[in-house]
Amino acid sequence: MSKLSVRSFSISIDGYGAGPGQDLENPMGLGGMGLHQWVLGTRTFQAMHGDGATGGETGVDDDFAARGFQNVGAWIMGRNMFGPIRGAWPDHDWQGWWGENPPYHTPVFVLTHHPRPSFTMEGGTTFHFVTDGIHAALNRAREAAGGKDIRLGGGVSTVRQYLREGLIDELHLAIAPVLLGSGEHLLGGLDLAKLGYTCTQHVASPKATHVVLVKPPAG
Amino acid sequence: MSKLSVRSFSISIDGYGAGPGQDLENPMGLGGMGLHQWVLGTRTFQAMHGDGATGGETGVDDDFAARGFQNVGAWIMGRNMFGPIRGAWPDHDWQGWWGENPPYHTPVFVLTHHPRPSFTMEGGTTFHFVTDGIHAALNRAREAAGGKDIRLGGGVSTVRQYLREGLIDELHLAIAPVLLGSGEHLLGGLDLAKLGYTCTQHVASPKATHVVLVKPPAG
Numbered sequence: 001m002s003k004l005s006v007r008s009f010s011i012s013i014d015g016y017g018a019g020p021g022q023d024l025e026n027p028m029g030l031g032g033m034g035l036h037q038w039v040l041g042t043r044t045f046q047a048m049h050g051d052g053a054t055g056g057e058t059g060v061d062d063d064f065a066a067r068g069f070q071n072v073g074a075w076i077m078g079r080n081m082f083g084p085i086r087g088a089w090p091d092h093d094w095q096g097w098w099g100e101n102p103p104y105h106t107p108v109f110v111l112t113h114h115p116r117p118s119f120t121m122e123g124g125t126t127f128h129f130v131t132d133g134i135h136a137a138l139n140r141a142r143e144a145a146g147g148k149d150i151r152l153g154g155g156v157s158t159v160r161q162y163l164r165e166g167l168i169d170e171l172h173l174a175i176a177p178v179l180l181g182s183g184e185h186l187l188g189g190l191d192l193a194k195l196g197y198t199c200t201q202h203v204a205s206p207k208a209t210h211v212v213l214v215k216p217p218a219g
Numbered sequence: 220m221s222k223l224s225v226r227s228f229s230i231s232i233d234g235y236g237a238g239p240g241q242d243l244e245n246p247m248g249l250g251g252m253g254l255h256q257w258v259l260g261t262r263t264f265q266a267m268h269g270d271g272a273t274g275g276e277t278g279v280d281d282d283f284a285a286r287g288f289q290n291v292g293a294w295i296m297g298r299n300m301f302g303p304i305r306g307a308w309p310d311h312d313w314q315g316w317w318g319e320n321p322p323y324h325t326p327v328f329v330l331t332h333h334p335r336p337s338f339t340m341e342g343g344t345t346f347h348f349v350t351d352g353i354h355a356a357l358n359r360a361r362e363a364a365g366g367k368d369i370r371l372g373g374g375v376s377t378v379r380q381y382l383r384e385g386l387i388d389e390l391h392l393a394i395a396p397v398l399l400g401s402g403e404h405l406l407g408g409l410d411l412a413k414l415g416y417t418c419t420q421h422v423a424s425p426k427a428t429h430v431v432l433v434k435p436p437a438g
Contacts, residue, residue: 013392013418013430014406015234031412173232175394177421177430181412187233188407193250193400199232202396204423211232211396 001217002142003149003169004076006159007068010035010208011173015187016180017156024084027097034178038208039065048103060205064172073148074141075104076134078158079112082127088114095121107144109137111158134161156184163187166195169215174208220436221361222368222388223295225378226287229254229427230392234406235399236375243303246316253397257426258284267322279424283391292367293360294323297377298331301346307333314340326363328356330377353380375403382406385414388434393427 011017012035019029026032039045044065046056056062083094096102101122108127116129130137141150152162162168173186192213201212230236231254238248245251258264263284265275275281302313315321320341327346335348349356360369371381381387392405411432420431 013394013432014411175232175428177418179411179416179418179432181410181414191400192233192398195400197398199396199398202423202425202428204421204428206421209394209421209423209428213232213398 002073002145002147004138004152004162004167005149006152006154006168006171006173008039008065009154009159009171009173009186010038010176011186012176012178012180014179014181015185016183017154017159017186019180019183022080027084029180029183031178031180032183035174035176035180038174038176038205041207042066044069060203060210061174061207064174064210068151068172071148072106072151073145074106074150075108075153076137076141076150076158077108077110077153078155079110081154081158082110082112089116092116092119095119096127101125107141109141109144111137134158134165134167138162138167156186159186160190163190163192163195166215169217171197171213173211173213175211176208221292221364221366223357223371223381223386224368225371225373225387225390225392227258227284228373228378228390228392228405229257229395230405231395231397231399233398233400234404235402236373236378236405238399238402241299246303248399248402250397250399251402254393254395254399257393257395257424260426261285263288279422279429280393280426283393283429287370287391290367291325291370292364293325293369294327294372295356295360295369295377296327296329296372297374298329300373300377301329301331308335311335311338314338315346320344326360328360328363330356353377353384353386357381357386375405378405379409382409382411382414385434388436390416390432392430392432394430395427 019032022029038061041057042062042065043056043058044062082096085094102125104125105123109130110127112129115131118126118128120126196215197213199211200214203210238251241248257280260276261281261284262275262277263281301315304313321344323344324342328349329346331348334350337345337347339345415434416432418430419433422429
């Protein structure tokens with residue numbers, strides 16, 4: 001069965017997945033970009049967001065970044081990851097942060113309380129808007145994924161909702177060597193041990209410590 | 220001026236410094252020993268607690284373990300780190316977990332609400348009991364340290380009290396690749412960024428990620 005996976009999700013030493021004071025200029029919150037330094041220089045990131053040349057570093061960070069895109073048949077994300085608009089959609093002009101050719105190349109299910117028609121971008125990314133909750137989104141994503149895995153993008157509150165329901169099979173977290181002090185805490189108040197997760201991998205680069213948390217399938 | 224330092228303090232991926240359900244059989248709480256696996260095999264630990272032979276591993280973990288004992292002129296610890304007895308001392312029989320020759324070899328200031336006379340063990344360790352609070356203990360430790368550093372041992376609640384008052388100059392945390400899920404959280408509700416700490420070192424072994432958090436001296 002296809003897995004629901006969180007991959008390349010960055011948190012600070014003190015556990016925050018985004019800094020305080022998120023707005024258009026600081027979509028990751030104050031200091032939040034410090035969480036993602038490990039990925040920016042990787043060959044995987046450069047190939048997706050850079051000028052298309054074959055630059056960028058290989059190594060542990062790149063291995064994890066690349067693995068994050070392997071065998072993904074569908075994505076799920078919260079509405080705040082899709083864009084900065086809150087409340088009802090004023091129009092359908094906003095089509096995500098990623099330009100004409102978003103880096104997903106699969107169906108993407110966006111959790112929202114406000115319906116909106118699906119639309120397709122270049123490169124095979126189709127955004128669907130799911131208004132009937134996280135279980136419904138997961139069911140639709142699983143069907144769309146055709147046996148491949150489903151990657152849960154974020155943000156923090158979306159991951160927490162799926163964690164709380166025990167629906168995530170695997171998380172790869174990148175612990176960045178920064179302190180945020182406040183913002184959105186990924187694991188606060190959640191008992192991951194009780195939910196059945198264990199750490200199965202732990203490897204560091206100079207820029208981040210990568211940990212993989214896995215919940216064995218029931219039964 | 221001598222620094223107040225927390226060293227070799229282990230926490231889980233989810234931020235707990237001790238597991239739930241601490242008692243005499245599980246002084247670190249359930250699963251809590253998993254936090255300390257990185258130190259048990261080190262040459263430093265083996266030399267202190269083993270048979271005195273020169274066994275044990277060298278490397279990153281041992282470097283940090285050894286550094287933890289360098290230039291230490293006094294220790295401070297909470298009462299629960301000194302022993303399992305709660306409330307008034309029934310007698311003075313309990314002399315710590317560490318046998319005749321404790322691994323401190325300096326004055327040790329134990330925070331407690333219940334007065335007790337000082338006493339000296341083999342190897343130069345003298346336990347003093349401080350009933351007038353964390354500032355008084357720090358002042359006495361600083362005086363006793365004679366210009367060397369003061370190491371704050373633990374446990375979690377003691378470290379949190381000193382952190383909250385901005386009194387700790389440096390923390391070395393070892394993030395162990397385990398999840399505890401509940402227990403005593405080291406940083407919950409504390410804003411280390413606001414308190415002025417930054418991460419100045421970040422290095423991992425297969426058994427732990429070591430991070431050093433420093434608060435630059437005021438002025």
